Amino acid sequence: MTVRSPFADIDIPDVGLPEFLFSDLGEHTDRIALIDGPSGRTMTFGELAQGVDRFAAALGERGLGRGDVIAVFAPNTPYYPVVFHGALAAGVAVSTVNALYTPDELAFQLRDSGAKVLVTVSAFLDRARAALREEGLAVTEVVLLDASRDEASTPLPENALADLLTTTAERPSVALSGDDVAALPYSSGTTGRAKGVVLTHRNLVANLVQFAEMQRTTPESKILAVLPFFHIYGMTVMMNNGIYQRAAVVTMPKFDLAEFLRIVSEHRVDRIYIAPPIAVALAKHPMVEQYDIDCVDIVFSGAAALDADLGHKVAKRLNCKVFQGYGMTELSPVSHAMPEDRPDMDLSSIGVALPNIECKIVDPETGEESERGELWVKGPNVMREYLNNPEATADTLDADGYLHTGDVATVTDEGVFYIVDRVKELIKYKGYQVPPAELEALLLTNDSIADAAVIGVKDAEGEEIPKAFVVKQQGAEISEDDVMSFVADRIAPHKKVRVVEFIDQIPKSGSGKILRKDLRARENA
Structure with missing residues (x-):
């Protein structure tokens, strides 16, 4: 039996993500788009759009365009979306790299993605330089989000982002469609070494409009981006969702509980997107009582299963609503979520399927649909393929367009899904x-x-x-x-x-x- 979302299908614009997000800022030009949590420095939507335009021009100046890739190896900063969307506006895809990676892991992703520019920060230069000394890489330039660097010998030219943004070159005219590649995050999928997940502009645009039906962020909202933008959860649900909804996104480069609580209190953050380990701290750590965080209205957990009892403790302690969702990098990432107007929904569930999504539950042994089995998902947010890996693609994405998640699920008559086990080895x-x-x-x-x-x-x-x-x-x-x-x-x-x-x-x-x-x-x- 196919289970469809209880929400009506919605139109998915066939446009590039930058056009979708920045073509009509209107009255929001002077509204704050990004706040650097540690320093408090701000960037308006107008300044963000201008930065996107200038970075796209700088890449065009270097001859980069459709079919090319850059890699971003950096923590969360307000300049991350400048680089991300500037590249997309130039027709260039972005491969986001885990900020914890070793030189060997970084070099593998650079080689596999074919990235021609590496964007990073001075604190990561030792690892970046070590990676760039390996053979078989296409990188020709390093761009630093901050201007600081030492005098160490470098394998490639290193330039500051601030200098690139002063270019007077014309922004390249690129007519993007939904089928163009936008992002290449890396995921282990259901098994094996990390693989490049090919996400199109349509995938990312679709997931934004799908998720907006479930969690209704507004321009008055403030979103805390403590989870990394290199992770698809941070990329879509925090960074891009904030821009789409014209909300202020407060960035943190890494999680530190005292700094987390200070930033929430000082900036009056009302929406916090977390993974379960942060829920443990919010529910149990005595430090929470030392800060005024009664501004928090919504806590949304993803990336791993949230224990329902733990979620209820967070809700009670913070006097807020707690929701849970489900997804994968290959799903851009959200396929299921608890709707914001249903705080009574069972918190041990993953909620319902997003609009435009249909699901099957299939017995992994027999291949027959069953009451308990592997969750298959189909929709406009499903990845196109794994980069350079047709075998892994065929193992995960079937001929009918269903992505086999590797998670075992059940579903109620009301369309509420539960993840109950795992087929995949991850x-x-x-x-x-x-x-x-x-x-x-x-x-x-x-x-x-x-x-x-x-x-x-x-x-x-x-x-x-x-x-x-x-x-x-x-x-x-x-x-x-x-x-x-x-x-x-x-x-x-x-x-x-x-x-x-x-x-x-x-x-x-x-x-x-x-x-x-x-x-x-x-x-x-």
Whole structure:
């Protein structure tokens, strides 16, 4: 049975995202669009639009246009949307890079995406320069969002964004359509190493108008952008949604509870989009009582499952409404959410499908539709493909346009969905994707390790963390701490192995596939 959204379909404009967001600022030109949380500096919508125009012109000056890619490797700042939308306005796609990445991980994404310009900040230059010394990259220039840099030898020219924005060149005239590629964030999908997710302008425009039917942000709203813009949740729901609704977006470069509470209180933020670990702090930390945050009206949780009891504690403590949604990078990202006018909806659910979306629940073993099974999603927000990876695309996106999410769901007669299990192997640590296969491959490069498998387990706070089951090489001396340090030295912090157990043999099928269900059963025994 196909389950459609209870909301009527809405028209999706067939335009490029910059035109959709900036073509008619009208009375909002002088309204504040962005606030730098730490410093309080502001940027109006008019200044944002001018910056977008100038960055597009600067890229055009360099000969970049449709078919080209730039990469952004930076924390949240008010200049992130300047660069993001300036590139799109020039016809250039943007590959957003996890700010925690190591040089090796950054180099992989630069190489795979074919990025020709790397936009970053001075604090990330050591990692950026190390990545750029690797072979096979197309990057020819580095652009710094801030002007600070040292005298270290650099593999490529480094220029300040402020200098690029002074260009007097004409902005390139690019007639964008909804089918043009806009963003290339990287996702592990349902399994394996990170893959470039090809999101079109139509995908991103569609998800903005779809989400607007569920959560009704207004120009009077203030949105806290503490979750990163490089993550599709931050990109769409915070950065682009704020611009679309003409609301002020308050940026934070990273999460720090005291700074988070200060910024919410000082700027009177009323809408907070979070991942569950922040909900834990809001519900339990005594520091919350030290700040006046009665301005908060809406807390919306995504990126990982929110425990309903925890959500209710946040609602009670902050005297606000708490909602939950569901999505994936491949869905631009939101496919399901609790409507703002339904605060009574079961908080353990993911709400209902957004407008223009239809879903199926399919038994992964039989391929038949069932009451409990893998959630399949179809709609204008579904990605076009995985970059350079037709096999992974075919595994995830079927011929009828349904994206197979890898999550097991049920649905009520009223169309309310629940995620009840997982088919995919992906671990979600604090909302970040951790692919077990990547960690296993890394572990096997250690000469003291004969075999390894990684699964997600729950810690004392109910957070999913990576646990490694390790088989030692005969005669090898290696401890749990040695294993964890080996991984931590070679990978982004959110991917670190946090628990290690030595075992005699990794359970595998006849074809050699790791039997993770056996490891989970061992864990729960």
